[in-house]
Amino acid sequence: MLNQDRAQGTHLRPYLRVANVQWDQIDTTELAYMDFPPEEQDRYRLRPGDLLVNEGGSWPGRAAVWNGEVPEIYYQKALHRIRARGQERTRWLYYCLVAAERMKVFQVQGNTSTMTHLTREQLRPQRFPVPDVVTQSRLIAELDGAAQRDSAMQRLLSRQLDLLAERRQALITAAVTGQFDVTTASGRNVTEGVTV
Structure with missing residues (x-):
């Protein structure tokens, strides 16, 4: 997550925030920068085809597939990055998330007394047809x-x-x-x- 120490440094790189990830599109017009030391770059660097899913904000579960519009870009902790294994299609999972959102799955499972979050622990057990x-x-x-x-x-x-x-x-x-x-x-x- 961005903090005062990470807002400056020798390895400033553009990264995506929750606000950048809309349904089926990623807005790269206003990118923020954060320090990503070399030992963290592999973990947080995006590749084309990665699915980004909002953990919180006004729309938990909102998702889009990263297509590589910016050559070197990273993501912050408030986003989930899902990467396909083998020949699976992350675009398929995107549509599963759209269906889940339309059926209010994440709102029903969330904590309605505070801002709803879709944590890793909540996302992992979700079952979608594959x-x-x-x-x-x-x-x-x-x-x-x-x-x-x-x-x-x-x-x-x-x-x-x-x-x-x-x-x-x-x-x-x-x-x-x-x-x-x-x-x-x-x-x-x-x-x-x-x-x-």
């Missing part, structure tokens, strides 16, 4: 495709909402400045009393 690697790869591809379509739809809806808000504001401005006659806005011709 199909063979070919099945994992096929399901990951399907889930990634669905996630991409969902993101595209969210972006489209967000642009539509922005456009509607912009047009609403333009209409209000036009009405207030007299550029738009609100008496005819209903579609009725006021003088003849008929709908146009």
Whole structure:
């Protein structure tokens, strides 16, 4: 963990914090630096394919796979790093964590009187289905495709909402400045009393 001694030193390296790990993405725009002595570098250095899982914060269990965007980077103690053994896919475990979060597994198991944490001792006994690697790869591809379509739809809806808000504001401005006659806005011709 970062403390006053670790905030300075001869082996300052960028590292990821809980705030950097979002669902299915890792934000590297604002990296913090901490001293990682050579004897600790192997233990805390990330490799592409490592799964990072938040232990605490506002969303315990939130996870993302590290893809190696920064050549040499480390992680802090408040994150769990899960590394695949053999041909297992960490992306599969990511989707298992998403399903567990949606079913509120970690919130139910957490201490509700204080901030919920997903400690190593709580994470280790979790049981997730682990199909063979070919099945994992096929399901990951399907889930990634669905996630991409969902993101595209969210972006489209967000642009539509922005456009509607912009047009609403333009209409209000036009009405207030007299550029738009609100008496005819209903579609009725006021003088003849008929709908146009």
